[in-house]
Amino acid sequence: MDAFRFQNPTALYYGKGQIEAHLAEEVLKYGKRVLVVYGGGSIKRNGLYDKVMNILHGAGVTTFELSGVEPNPRLTTVHKGVDICRTEHVDLILAVGGGSVLDCSKAIAMGVKYDGDVWEIYARKGQATGALPLGTILTLAATGSEMNAGGVITNWETKEKLGGGSPYTFPKFSFCDPENTYTVPRDQTVYGACDMLAHCFEHYFHKTEHTELQQHLIEGVIKTIVHNTKAALDSPNDYHARETLMYCSTMALNGMINMGLRGDWACHAMEHEVSAIYDIPHGGGLAIIFPHWMEYVKSENPSRFASLATEAFGVNPEGKSTDELADIAIAKVREYYKEIGAPQRLADYDIGDENLETMAAQAVRFGEIGQFKKLGKDDVYNILKAAL
Amino acid sequence: MDAFRFQNPTALYYGKGQIEAHLAEEVLKYGKRVLVVYGGGSIKRNGLYDKVMNILHGAGVTTFELSGVEPNPRLTTVHKGVDICRTEHVDLILAVGGGSVLDCSKAIAMGVKYDGDVWEIYARKGQATGALPLGTILTLAATGSEMNAGGVITNWETKEKLGGGSPYTFPKFSFCDPENTYTVPRDQTVYGACDMLAHCFEHYFHKTEHTELQQHLIEGVIKTIVHNTKAALDSPNDYHARETLMYCSTMALNGMINMGLRGDWACHAMEHEVSAIYDIPHGGGLAIIFPHWMEYVKSENPSRFASLATEAFGVNPEGKSTDELADIAIAKVREYYKEIGAPQRLADYDIGDENLETMAAQAVRFGEIGQFKKLGKDDVYNILKAAL
Structure with missing residues (x-):
């Protein structure tokens, strides 16, 4: 073994019923202004979007939305998210989707606190200086992004797809309900x-x-x-x-x-x-x-x-x-x-x-x-x- | 599987050389008044005590000591530790030893923040309300106490040995250097x-x-x-x-x-x-x-x-x-x-x-x-x- 430091602070909620029971309490730890990030709209078709929004609004949360995150999430989408967070003084990013949505949300979280283009972090020209708190609701078993600090972003201008992350981008909490993968x-x-x-x-x-x-x-x-x-x-x-x-x-x-x-x-x-x-x-x-x-x-x-x-x-x-x-x-x-x-x-x-x-x-x-x-x-x- | 919540925030340092490289920086995150808790003195014989004290004092830390923690740690020893922490306004408890020393330190950490006798928490008559930050340096591979929130305390007056813990008693950091187990x-x-x-x-x-x-x-x-x-x-x-x-x-x-x-x-x-x-x-x-x-x-x-x-x-x-x-x-x-x-x-x-x-x-x-x-x-x- 090599000498190592290990720390993974993410709170993991597994199983059916956990979102209904604990999402509101976890979100409210971080604030009442939440950016909900999601992909192509499958969560609208399977009812998850409505469920999450009802819980958030029922808890007095003001929501903002960034939808249409791509399967290989793009830097341009990250930039949109950063703009919303800054303009709307968002307290927490809630990623609802698979690894792409989660990775995009991590980039946004770092980008908000970074003085410059967040792409620099992925291109190894800069280091994260912080991140907005991030929570996730997973809809696809694949990347593990729900319990790690990394993510992959594609820059179509330069045709580069690069991984990056920081100790700041561990999700604060992740909800993994297998039923949300039935319609995958x-x-x-x-x-x-x-x-x-x-x-x-x-x-x-x-x-x-x-x-x-x-x-x-x-x-x-x-x-x-x-x-x-x-x-x-x-x-x-x-x-x-x-x-x-x-x-x-x-x-x-x-x-x-x-x-x-x-x-x-x-x-x-x-x-x-x-x-x-x-x-x-x-x-x-x-x-x-x-x-x-x-x-x-x-x-x-x-x-x-x-x-x-x-x-x-x-x-x-x-x-x-x-x-x-x-x-x-x-x-x-x-x-x-x-x-x-x-x-x-x-x-x-x-x-x-x-x-x-x-x-x-x-x-x-x-x-x-x-x-x-x-x-x-x-x-x-x-x-x-x-x-x- | 049952539905579950999992979170383990302990920062784990594994391997030789980690204490020398990172102990001071971890300790200083929590303050400069540290209670060092240890057992029967084996750490004095194998040099670990001197190494740790040199690092702490070199970092400008004021140390207090509780030694003689028993193999089945006793409530009376826990009480002594609580008293020291309160009297000396200790910022961090540093447990140097095996599972008994770590378990005793967890009880002290909870006891300092508990309004009453900490035994109530173990006897299921009360719940922890907080804990002093705790760090550990492990000297025995056995209990896993270095990366969990639990511990076992013996009350000799009532002849009871009971386990207890709380989300507050995860060590903030634990140093696991296998060389420290050579003399076990x-x-x-x-x-x-x-x-x-x-x-x-x-x-x-x-x-x-x-x-x-x-x-x-x-x-x-x-x-x-x-x-x-x-x-x-x-x-x-x-x-x-x-x-x-x-x-x-x-x-x-x-x-x-x-x-x-x-x-x-x-x-x-x-x-x-x-x-x-x-x-x-x-x-x-x-x-x-x-x-x-x-x-x-x-x-x-x-x-x-x-x-x-x-x-x-x-x-x-x-x-x-x-x-x-x-x-x-x-x-x-x-x-x-x-x-x-x-x-x-x-x-x-x-x-x-x-x-x-x-x-x-x-x-x-x-x-x-x-x-x-x-x-x-x-x-x-x-x-x-x-x-x-």
Whole structure:
């Protein structure tokens, strides 16, 4: 293990009925002027918008709204939110949606307190100096944004998609009611599962030694995701499958299963370059890239892949070599993606080789990426080419 | 899963060098008048006392001291600490020691802000109204007190040992340097391992349904404890074994592996009655009681025990019935205790049947105990009798 500091102060409310029971009391801790941020309007169709607004107005809260947050949330939308918060003297931002809405809200929260364009924080040219309090109501099991301080923003002017955050942007509270994910479309459920699984993989592949407990915790999350995705797809209103996936998504990226290790994160960096140009779903991009990355790096430490096979996918190791088990692990990952209907190749999104050079160059513009294996521009090019 | 609220705001510093690098900055967030609480003086022998005092005094901090905290910390000691804090206008309590020192410090922290005797909070006759800020420097991997809000205090006047806590008593920060556990005596290392394993068992056995991820997380902690105890006993200065055990102890009781389920906790309740009379080490008492409790309750849900065998102890299930696997699980638990030299029977502490009735009656004085199986007075009597 590396020496580490860990702190995650978010108050997490899980399960049905929690919004009705506790939302008003949590909001009123921070004030009575609230900016409600949401996406394309699904929360209006499924009744969540009305429920939340009734609770807020019933508690004497004045609400402002920022709607239409994009799946890959854009800097221009963040700027709109910052303007509203400043003009209306907002006390609290309440994000109602999936990871994109939450990430956008974190950027707004930092932007309000930042003297300059908040993009500087994402472009590593500035540091957050504070943030408005943020609360969230989650509607999609995927990014873990409900219990961490990070987020990803896309700048369409510069064609950059970058992650950023600060100790200030942990949500003060997050409400995770699995029933709010019943109406998530099938493809979004798939992308969400791909995203949370990708977070586990990013933690699982590293070079930090003596991380036995972390390894087992991550394996636990991986096998639970794999075991529950199909049930949620087959029966969208299966409370327990939805609840389990939602809980996996939170645990996969709240810092609790990966303390003291430096995860890989190369696949996320590569995916960001693909969606910065093609605006594809993040989870879909990750599902495409991961198996190819795995093939490319497995010789670095085949026994790590063998553990993935035996501990997370339950493969009986008897009579199999480490290399064979490593290959089986990758096959299992591919099989899972296929079974749930995740995309397999960049071609599935009509992406050809026209921007490979640009994407490879951009992915490494802050230096080599990855921890399990350090990747330079050529490596990224090769992996993305294999994924065409 | 049950609906739940989870929040754990403690800032955790793990690894060697963290005290030197960050203790002063953390302490100074809360003030310059600090009560340092510690136990029997082992921190003076191993140099930790001098290190901490040098850092505090170098930062301009005025220190007060409460030493001699007992292994089962006593209410009278808590009262002394409360008096010092009030008289000296202490800003922060810094607990340097194992779970007993930390638990005592939590009681002091609540006591300072409580209008009445702090024992009322433990006796369920009052609720905490606040607490002085508390920081900890851990010297024993065992109780998890470094990252939770609870603690156990013994009232020798009434012969009661009761747990209590409040949202105010999460440590603000905790420093966990595995090197500070090198000099822990062998028996204390054993008791610590028994205690953290017991916490896992308390979480593992319950009646809450649909807790697949929690199950796997708990199994991960159990197998890591079992795998590392012997290394720490064989080579007390094995940094990685010490580090892994310390990390297991924190994760076993910081709330992260058991969200949304109601653990059993009957064995803890029974053990408290034994040590309230006989003042035996908590971990030793738990190691004695658990196998007998397991035998007594296994018919409630043998498949839970079978999972313990296959998932945590790596037993190959082929050709074995659920009942056989359940028996193997209990045998594995006994084998582990035996291998590390934990006590096996109450007789090992010269405890006979003289107080069985009293202990059984006291254990259920707030009502039946346990979740996996509800236990009344007769059940407790039977289990303790079997453990003689």
